Amino acid sequence: MKIKEEKYSGLFKWIAYAVVTFSTILCLLPFLLIISASFTRNDTLVREGYRLWPGKLSFEGYEMIFKFPDQVLRAYGVTSLTTIAGTLLGLFFITMAGYVLQRKDFRYRNVFAFIIYFTTLFGGGLVPWYILFTKYLKLTNTYTVLIFPGLMTPFLIILMKNFIRSAVPEEVTESAKIDGAGDFRIYSRIVLQLSMPGIATVGLFLALGYWNDWLLSSLFINHADLYQLQYYLYNVINTVSFMASMGGNGVSLGGDIPTETMKMSMAIIATGPILLLYPFVQRYFVKGLTIGAVKG
Amino acid sequence: MIKKSMLLREIVTNRMLFLMLIPTVAFFVVNNYLPMVGIYYAFTRFDFNKSLFDSDFVGFQNFEFLWRSGILTRLTLNTLGYNAAFIILGNIAAIVLAVLVNELKLKWFKKLSQSIMFLPYFISFVILSVIVYNIFNYESGFLNTLLKGWNMNPVDVYSTPWVWVPLLIFFYLWKNLGYSMVIYLAAITGISDEYYEAAKIDGANIFQRIRYITIPMLKSTFVVLLLFALGSIMKGQFDLFYQLIGNNGMLYNATDILDTYVYRSLKVTFDIGMASAAGFYQSLFGFALVMTVNAIIRKINEDYALF
Numbered sequence: 001m002k003i004k005e006e007k008y009s010g011l012f013k014w015i016a017y018a019v020v021t022f023s024t025i026l027c028l029l030p031f032l033l034i035i036s037a038s039f040t041r042n043d044t045l046v047r048e049g050y051r052l053w054p055g056k057l058s059f060e061g062y063e064m065i066f067k068f069p070d071q072v073l074r075a076y077g078v079t080s081l082t083t084i085a086g087t088l089l090g091l092f093f094i095t096m097a098g099y100v101l102q103r104k105d106f107r108y109r110n111v112f113a114f115i116i117y118f119t120t121l122f123g124g125g126l127v128p129w130y131i132l133f134t135k136y137l138k139l140t141n142t143y144t145v146l147i148f149p150g151l152m153t154p155f156l157i158i159l160m161k162n163f164i165r166s167a168v169p170e171e172v173t174e175s176a177k178i179d180g181a182g183d184f185r186i187y188s189r190i191v192l193q194l195s196m197p198g199i200a201t202v203g204l205f206l207a208l209g210y211w212n213d214w215l216l217s218s219l220f221i222n223h224a225d226l227y228q229l230q231y232y233l234y235n236v237i238n239t240v241s242f243m244a245s246m247g248g249n250g251v252s253l254g255g256d257i258p259t260e261t262m263k264m265s266m267a268i269i270a271t272g273p274i275l276l277l278y279p280f281v282q283r284y285f286v287k288g289l290t291i292g293a294v295k296g
Numbered sequence: 297m298i299k300k301s302m303l304l305r306e307i308v309t310n311r312m313l314f315l316m317l318i319p320t321v322a323f324f325v326v327n328n329y330l331p332m333v334g335i336y337y338a339f340t341r342f343d344f345n346k347s348l349f350d351s352d353f354v355g356f357q358n359f360e361f362l363w364r365s366g367i368l369t370r371l372t373l374n375t376l377g378y379n380a381a382f383i384i385l386g387n388i389a390a391i392v393l394a395v396l397v398n399e400l401k402l403k404w405f406k407k408l409s410q411s412i413m414f415l416p417y418f419i420s421f422v423i424l425s426v427i428v429y430n431i432f433n434y435e436s437g438f439l440n441t442l443l444k445g446w447n448m449n450p451v452d453v454y455s456t457p458w459v460w461v462p463l464l465i466f467f468y469l470w471k472n473l474g475y476s477m478v479i480y481l482a483a484i485t486g487i488s489d490e491y492y493e494a495a496k497i498d499g500a501n502i503f504q505r506i507r508y509i510t511i512p513m514l515k516s517t518f519v520v521l522l523l524f525a526l527g528s529i530m531k532g533q534f535d536l537f538y539q540l541i542g543n544n545g546m547l548y549n550a551t552d553i554l555d556t557y558v559y560r561s562l563k564v565t566f567d568i569g570m571a572s573a574a575g576f577y578q579s580l581f582g583f584a585l586v587m588t589v590n591a592i593i594r595k596i597n598e599d600y601a602l603f
Contacts, residue, residue: 027416027473030431050438155524230420
């Protein structure tokens with residue numbers, strides 16, 4: 001019996017290491033491709049194709065982008081602003097909602113939970129939403145329209161609600177109440193302190209949503225000054241004419257724009273900062289993402 | 297009357313709790329409930345200068361056009377098929393991977409692989425389109441560079457519709473696996489060691505321990521994820537399809553879903569009538585589908601019903 005058990009475990013361990021190593025490499029490879037391409041000379045790229053290793057190092061893609069940095073920097077600014085403002089605001093609302101919805105003594109919590117969940121089941125669709133924002137709320141070309149739609153999702157609220165329920169023991173809030181603390185004080189002084197992993201996790205999702213968004217720009221923004229970074233990148237990738245016009249008034253870039261390398265360099269520039277966030281929130285992640293047993 | 301006064305009393309005693317919910321409720325009212333009024337657009341001839349209820353009522357004309365264009369079946373099947381594949385394969389792969397990662401004994405390797413597998417979740421779909429282009433473009437893509445190196449004929453992926461079915465599924469998994477794996481891993485981490493110890497003493501081998509302890513313990517996590525996935529089975533993954541396929545009409549047969557169709561009707565062909573009709577069809581069909589599935593599940597086992 002004992003020998004058999006060990007044989008199985010050994011076999012299983014090998015499978016585990018092999019499969020996980022394989023998946024890890026598969027996840028990493030495409031990144032290497034982009035990084036390598038962004039440091040390759042454009043003509044080499046066109047002639048020899050994409051490789052995992054750049055051969056001779058070249059920065060011409062990056063140089064080209066920062067020759068006329070105004071638009072890139074402005075897109076960076078727009079995205080940074082919406083990401084920071086949206087994430088903070090969203091976290092504030094979501095934690096409050098999560099706290100209230102997990103309060104067992106709050107009689108209407110199920111009613112409100114249903115109001116929130118129902119939106120995942122049924123909706124008006126893209127067109128009425130689009131018309132409401134453009135025609136009735138007049139939000140075209142505003143920061144508001146870049147921030148508002150990403151503030152919260154039903155999933156994040158329920159994630160937060162469950163996290164608070166498991167992280168903040170009822171006795172703690174009860175005793176704080178007996179000591180005369182109001183509901184908002186309990187929330188701001190106790191609940192927020194105890195819910196850091198949940199806040200970090202939800203915050204990361206919000207930040208990712210804002211940083212990676214391009215759709216809102218494509219729907220609601222016509223001024224290039226208000227383009228989000230990803231939409232700017234999308235334009236760089238998809239329209240050569242866009243690049244030719246990047247030089248601005250009267251400046252001709254000539255025919256030798258390193259288009260391929262530039263696309264790849266843009267991709268690296270547009271991803272960088274959000275990756276830096278990861279190490280800081282990673283340690284909270286496994287705790288923050290505990291989902292389950294949440295019906296009702 | 298009695299009910300009203302109860303609500304009123306509740307608001308007075310718990311006014312702070314209601315106050316704290318206001319931003320959230322306001323958000324969903326504006327972002328989700330107000331647009332539902334606009335479903336009426338699907339039954340009118342759209343005119344930007346007229347307000348919603350002044351527009352000419354045309355009954356089911358928009359739906360008729362949509363039906364006669366002959367694409368509705370294809371769009372529906374594509375949407376359902378892809379989403380079903382995403383949900384089923386996504387969850388199976390995530391569970392398998394989570395179980396395997398959990399068995400890794402080398403701490404640093406476990407951490408590192410987990411971090412790297414999470415990386416794809418961080419990038420935007422615009423970047424994903426760069427990656428896919430990078431690998432598959434005809435002239436200089438990584439794949440064709442390799443093939444040429446082996447003296448084989450290059451392949452033209454961007455004009456071959458059927459290969460996009462596995463490709464889209466693969467890149468969906470590639471992007472989301474790390475994330476859903478961590479969700480399941482978190483659930484596995486929460487399982488008490490005592491169960492495993494007891495099973496070991498009873499002589500259960502590792503496969504039996506996974507089959508009879510780990511998998512059943514993941515059920516509630518699975519149900520919650522399913523609950524949210526099912527709600528959006530007619531929506532979802534617009535970014536993926538639009539960024540990878542874009543307006544490449546050659547591939548639509550295999551890749552067009554309702555979301556991309558609605559978006560194109562709104563932003564590219566400016567056919568508001570069709571777009572709102574298709575959007576309403578999408579919402580209604582999805583809703584009916586979830587209700588039906590839920591009713592069936594409820595009959596089989598009430599505990600697993602969504603609501």
